Amino acid sequence: MKELVMIIRPEKLEDIKKILDEIKCGGMTISTVMGCGTQKGIVTSEKAVNEIRGFKTTINLLPKICVEVVVEDKDVEPIIMKVREVCATDHVGDGKTFIRNIEEVVRIRTGERGSKAL
Known part of the structure; x- marks a missing residue:
């Protein structure tokens, strides 16, 4: 058995749920998370500088969705391929x-x- 932890764009959640339903995944855990990767959370040419409790800080975290599932080994590759097909936008931040x-x-x-037990 394998656990897949998928960090995705929020707008792709329904697509992921359809993929997991087609594979007859027994269940999933969904969390709203914030994070940054290669792009360091920058979505425009300017960084957003905010003041929080008197301290200037750069907000560089983007909203993401974390989908966790445990599946049989045989289902891992089909899930990965379908997720890539549906979620890839060819832009930084796909997950x-x-x-x-x-x-x-x-x-x-x-x-x-x-x-x-699955």
Whole structure:
């Protein structure tokens, strides 16, 4: 089993949900997050300088959505390919997918383990 952590543009969430539904993903966790990557959060030629409690600060974090799912190994590559098709705009800030190994999963309610718990 693998955990996919996808950091995406907020407007792409519904597309991701459709992809995961088509693959019959058992569930997902969605979080609203803020972050920056290569572009350092800069979306225009000017940085936004704000004053927060008397301190000047540069706001360089952009809103993103974090989608976390645990899937069977066989589903990882199809999900990655479909997410790339749907989410790639060829502009900086499209996001990233992180892939982690999952040793075990246990459903709390029933005690089921492994694939049955997904």
